[in-house]
Ligand SMILES: Nc1ncnc2c1ncn2[C@@H]1O[C@H](COP(=O)(O)OP(=O)(O)OP(=O)(O)O)[C@@H](O)[C@H]1O
């Protein structure tokens with residue numbers, strides 16, 4: 766099966782992520798998208814990161830009824846911080862029957878050279894890029910491993926949502942209802 770891996774902290778998952786996942790899972794040649802919850806992105810501060818089990822749970826709640834979208838907890842069991850090449854190698858060995866590729870925003874493509882063994886990622890895996898405003902696709906544009914998609918965009922960030930919740934603002938519709946209830950029920954991000 767052709768599976769697109771969408772890595773993120775998902776702190777929390779929001780409709781910006783879900784629009785990308787749905788587009789990739791249902792409008793491209795990918796048959797499934799797996800949301801891979803990263804305990805700790807090697808290039809990000811850990812400061813306002815809530816625990817990985819709550820982030821995993823929210824990703825699952827958000828995609829319970831989704832078509833062709835699954836959530837993977839693989840990085841929760843691997844060493845931290847989570848280097849994408851290590852996760853790809855692990856998945857490739859564990860599921861030889863699947864063909865894995867990556868789903869990545871143009872913001873991440875712009876900093877790909879800082880990733881561990883990025884040349885190996887580019888050599889061995891296909892990458893589906895979606896545009897992020899402010900991050901023009903320049904480098905790697907014509908690389909054989911890169912496909913640029915026309916994904917609809919919703920410019921929302923988890924940072925915006927965390928700040929809004931902290932300030933007592935209403936984030937209904939920015940995250941799915943089940944995620945909103947989970948955040949309220951556990952008093953997260955206050
Ligand atoms: N609104 C959005 N539209 C498209 N892609 C997004 C959006 N928000 C985040 N992404 C992408 O989703 C991936 C996972 O993102 P991540 O979980 O770090 O979320 P984030 O909203 O960017 O988080 P934060 O604000 O905490 O940095 C990243 O590659 C990021 O570029």
Ligand SMILES: O=C(O)c1ccc[n+]([C@@H]2O[C@H](COP(=O)([O-])O)[C@@H](O)[C@H]2O)c1
Pocket residue numbers: 772773774802803805806807808809847848849850873879880881
């Ligand atoms: O492998 C790396 O070196 C690497 C460096 C930076 C980011 N990543 C992964 O990319 C994913 C999305 O990154 P971000 O910055 O949008 O949160 C996240 O899950 C990280 O684990 C991976």
